[in-house]
Amino acid sequence: MFTQVKLNYNYNAYEPYVDALTMETHYSKHHAAYTKNLNDAAVKAGVGDMPIEDLLSSLDKVKDDALRKAIRNNGGGFYNHNLYFSTMSPNGGGEPVGKLFEAIKKHFGSFEEFKDSLSQLSISQFGSGWGWLSANAAGELSLSSTANQDNPLMDGKGFVPILGVDVWEHAYYLKYKNLRADYVKTFFNLVDWNVVSANYEKAQNKK
Ligand SMILES: [Fe+2]
Structure with a gap:
Protein backbone atom coordinates (compact mmCIF):
# COMPACT_ATOMS: atom_id res chain seq x y z
CA MET A 1 0.00 0.00 0.00
CA THR A 87 10.77 19.33 0.18
CA MET A 88 8.41 22.33 0.35
CA SER A 89 8.22 24.45 3.48
CA PRO A 90 6.96 27.96 4.28
CA ASN A 91 10.28 28.26 6.14
CA GLY A 92 12.28 27.19 3.10
CA GLY A 93 14.49 29.12 0.73
CA GLY A 94 18.08 30.22 1.06
CA GLU A 95 20.89 27.80 0.35
CA PRO A 96 21.89 24.36 1.59
CA VAL A 97 24.79 23.97 3.98
CA GLY A 98 27.40 21.28 4.57
CA LYS A 99 28.04 18.39 2.20
CA LEU A 100 25.26 19.21 -0.24
CA PHE A 101 26.45 22.80 -0.58
CA GLU A 102 30.00 21.60 -1.20
CA ALA A 103 28.81 19.04 -3.77
CA ILE A 104 26.73 21.67 -5.59
CA LYS A 105 29.76 23.98 -5.75
CA LYS A 106 31.95 21.14 -7.01
CA HIS A 107 29.53 20.02 -9.72
CA PHE A 108 28.01 23.30 -10.87
CA GLY A 109 30.48 26.01 -9.86
CA SER A 110 28.23 27.87 -7.42
CA PHE A 111 24.78 27.70 -5.89
CA GLU A 112 23.58 30.46 -8.24
CA GLU A 113 24.83 28.58 -11.31
CA PHE A 114 23.11 25.44 -10.07
CA LYS A 115 19.85 27.31 -9.52
CA ASP A 116 20.01 28.91 -12.96
CA SER A 117 20.67 25.56 -14.65
CA LEU A 118 17.88 23.73 -12.84
CA SER A 119 15.51 26.64 -13.50
CA GLN A 120 16.32 26.68 -17.21
CA LEU A 121 15.85 22.92 -17.53
CA SER A 122 12.51 23.15 -15.73
CA ILE A 123 11.25 26.17 -17.66
CA SER A 124 12.22 24.74 -21.04
CA GLN A 125 10.73 21.27 -20.50
CA PHE A 126 8.18 21.09 -23.32
CA GLY A 127 4.71 20.37 -22.01
CA SER A 128 4.13 18.70 -18.65
CA GLY A 129 7.09 17.36 -16.71
CA TRP A 130 9.70 17.91 -14.06
CA GLY A 131 13.13 19.38 -13.45
CA TRP A 132 15.43 17.30 -11.25
CA LEU A 133 18.43 17.41 -8.98
CA SER A 134 19.56 13.82 -8.48
CA ALA A 135 22.37 12.04 -6.68
CA ASN A 136 24.00 8.63 -6.95
CA ALA A 137 25.58 6.39 -4.34
CA ALA A 138 29.00 7.98 -4.98
CA GLY A 139 27.58 11.40 -4.05
CA GLU A 140 27.68 12.71 -7.62
CA LEU A 141 24.98 15.17 -8.61
CA SER A 142 23.07 15.43 -11.86
CA LEU A 143 20.55 17.85 -13.35
CA SER A 144 17.90 16.73 -15.82
CA SER A 145 14.32 17.13 -16.89
CA THR A 146 11.70 14.57 -17.84
CA ALA A 147 8.30 14.59 -19.52
CA ASN A 148 5.04 13.55 -17.91
CA GLN A 149 5.54 11.75 -14.57
CA ASP A 150 8.81 10.10 -15.55
CA ASN A 151 11.82 10.58 -13.27
CA PRO A 152 15.54 9.69 -13.18
CA LEU A 153 14.90 6.38 -11.37
CA MET A 154 13.45 5.07 -14.62
CA ASP A 155 16.74 5.58 -16.49
CA GLY A 156 18.36 2.82 -14.44
CA LYS A 157 21.60 4.83 -14.18
CA GLY A 158 21.65 4.80 -10.38
CA PHE A 159 20.59 8.41 -9.88
CA VAL A 160 17.90 9.11 -7.27
CA PRO A 161 15.96 12.39 -7.40
CA ILE A 162 16.57 14.53 -4.31
CA LEU A 163 14.66 17.64 -5.45
CA GLY A 164 11.96 17.92 -8.09
CA VAL A 165 10.44 21.02 -9.69
CA ASP A 166 6.93 20.21 -10.83
CA VAL A 167 6.22 22.12 -14.04
CA TRP A 168 2.85 20.61 -14.81
CA GLU A 169 0.39 23.48 -15.25
CA HIS A 170 -1.63 22.12 -12.29
CA ALA A 171 1.30 23.22 -10.07
CA TYR A 172 1.09 26.90 -10.98
CA TYR A 173 -1.59 27.87 -13.49
CA LEU A 174 -4.20 29.31 -11.10
CA LYS A 175 -1.78 31.96 -9.87
CA TYR A 176 0.91 32.25 -12.54
CA LYS A 177 -1.13 31.41 -15.67
CA ASN A 178 1.31 31.00 -18.58
CA LEU A 179 4.27 32.44 -16.66
CA ARG A 180 6.04 29.20 -15.78
CA ALA A 181 9.35 31.02 -15.28
CA ASP A 182 7.87 33.18 -12.52
CA TYR A 183 6.60 30.10 -10.69
CA VAL A 184 9.96 28.30 -11.00
CA LYS A 185 11.79 31.37 -9.70
CA THR A 186 9.47 31.66 -6.72
CA PHE A 187 9.46 27.90 -6.01
CA PHE A 188 13.00 28.20 -4.64
CA ASN A 189 11.59 30.31 -1.79
CA LEU A 190 9.85 27.17 -0.55
CA VAL A 191 12.64 24.61 -0.89
CA ASP A 192 13.52 23.04 2.46
CA TRP A 193 17.23 22.40 1.98
CA ASN A 194 17.40 20.39 5.20
CA VAL A 195 15.14 17.79 3.62
CA VAL A 196 17.04 17.90 0.32
CA SER A 197 20.30 17.40 2.25
CA ALA A 198 18.79 14.42 4.06
CA ASN A 199 17.72 13.03 0.67
CA TYR A 200 21.29 13.49 -0.53
CA GLU A 201 22.61 11.50 2.44
CA LYS A 202 20.04 8.75 1.82
CA ALA A 203 20.98 8.50 -1.87
CA GLN A 204 24.55 7.78 -0.85
CA ASN A 205 23.52 5.10 1.60
CA LYS A 206 21.63 3.18 -1.07
CA LYS A 207 23.13 -0.20 -1.75
FE1 LIG B 1 2.00 17.96 -9.82
Missing part, protein backbone atom coordinates in the same frame (compact mmCIF):
# COMPACT_ATOMS: atom_id res chain seq x y z
CA PHE A 2 1.48 3.30 -1.11
CA THR A 3 0.53 6.35 0.95
CA GLN A 4 0.83 10.08 0.39
CA VAL A 5 3.39 11.95 2.42
CA LYS A 6 1.72 14.12 5.09
CA LEU A 7 1.79 17.87 4.57
CA ASN A 8 3.32 19.56 7.60
CA TYR A 9 1.48 22.83 7.02
CA ASN A 10 -1.96 24.10 6.08
CA TYR A 11 -2.66 24.70 2.40
CA ASN A 12 -2.50 28.48 2.88
CA ALA A 13 0.90 28.37 4.59
CA TYR A 14 2.71 28.38 1.25
CA GLU A 15 1.28 31.75 0.25
CA PRO A 16 2.22 34.03 -1.40
CA TYR A 17 4.47 31.75 -3.45
CA VAL A 18 1.93 29.00 -4.07
CA ASP A 19 -1.72 29.78 -3.41
CA ALA A 20 -3.90 27.71 -1.08
CA LEU A 21 -6.28 26.46 -3.77
CA THR A 22 -3.39 25.21 -5.91
CA MET A 23 -1.88 23.41 -2.91
CA GLU A 24 -5.20 21.86 -1.96
CA THR A 25 -6.08 20.74 -5.49
CA HIS A 26 -2.57 19.50 -6.16
CA TYR A 27 -2.32 17.45 -2.98
CA SER A 28 -5.89 16.30 -2.32
CA LYS A 29 -6.94 15.73 -5.94
CA HIS A 30 -3.99 15.19 -8.28
CA HIS A 31 -1.60 13.48 -5.88
CA ALA A 32 -4.43 11.52 -4.25
CA ALA A 33 -5.55 10.25 -7.66
CA TYR A 34 -2.04 9.16 -8.68
CA THR A 35 -1.75 7.32 -5.37
CA LYS A 36 -5.08 5.54 -5.70
CA ASN A 37 -4.45 4.59 -9.32
CA LEU A 38 -0.97 3.31 -8.46
CA ASN A 39 -2.34 1.15 -5.66
CA ASP A 40 -5.04 -0.29 -7.92
CA ALA A 41 -2.57 -1.12 -10.70
CA ALA A 42 0.16 -2.40 -8.37
CA VAL A 43 -2.22 -4.83 -6.68
CA LYS A 44 -3.36 -6.15 -10.07
CA ALA A 45 0.28 -6.54 -11.17
CA GLY A 46 1.28 -8.24 -7.90
CA VAL A 47 3.89 -5.56 -7.06
CA GLY A 48 2.02 -3.72 -4.30
CA ASP A 49 4.63 -4.63 -1.70
CA MET A 50 7.71 -3.44 -3.59
CA PRO A 51 9.50 -0.31 -2.40
CA ILE A 52 8.49 2.41 -4.85
CA GLU A 53 12.11 3.20 -5.84
CA ASP A 54 12.68 -0.45 -6.76
CA LEU A 55 9.42 -0.63 -8.66
CA LEU A 56 10.11 2.49 -10.74
CA SER A 57 13.66 1.44 -11.54
CA SER A 58 12.57 -2.01 -12.75
CA LEU A 59 9.32 -1.37 -14.59
CA ASP A 60 10.15 -4.07 -17.11
CA LYS A 61 9.29 -6.61 -14.42
CA VAL A 62 5.64 -5.72 -15.01
CA LYS A 63 4.86 -7.80 -18.08
CA ASP A 64 1.37 -6.52 -18.86
CA ASP A 65 1.66 -3.46 -21.11
CA ALA A 66 -1.37 -1.60 -19.76
CA LEU A 67 -0.41 -2.20 -16.12
CA ARG A 68 3.20 -1.21 -16.77
CA LYS A 69 2.02 2.05 -18.36
CA ALA A 70 -0.38 2.71 -15.47
CA ILE A 71 2.38 2.09 -12.92
CA ARG A 72 4.85 4.25 -14.81
CA ASN A 73 2.45 7.19 -14.97
CA ASN A 74 0.76 6.88 -11.60
CA GLY A 75 3.74 5.45 -9.73
CA GLY A 76 5.79 8.33 -11.07
CA GLY A 77 3.04 10.73 -10.05
CA PHE A 78 2.91 9.22 -6.58
CA TYR A 79 6.68 9.20 -6.01
CA ASN A 80 7.39 12.57 -7.63
CA HIS A 81 4.77 14.37 -5.57
CA ASN A 82 5.86 12.73 -2.33
CA LEU A 83 9.29 14.18 -3.06
CA TYR A 84 7.89 17.55 -4.14
CA PHE A 85 5.61 18.10 -1.15
CA SER A 86 8.16 16.82 1.37
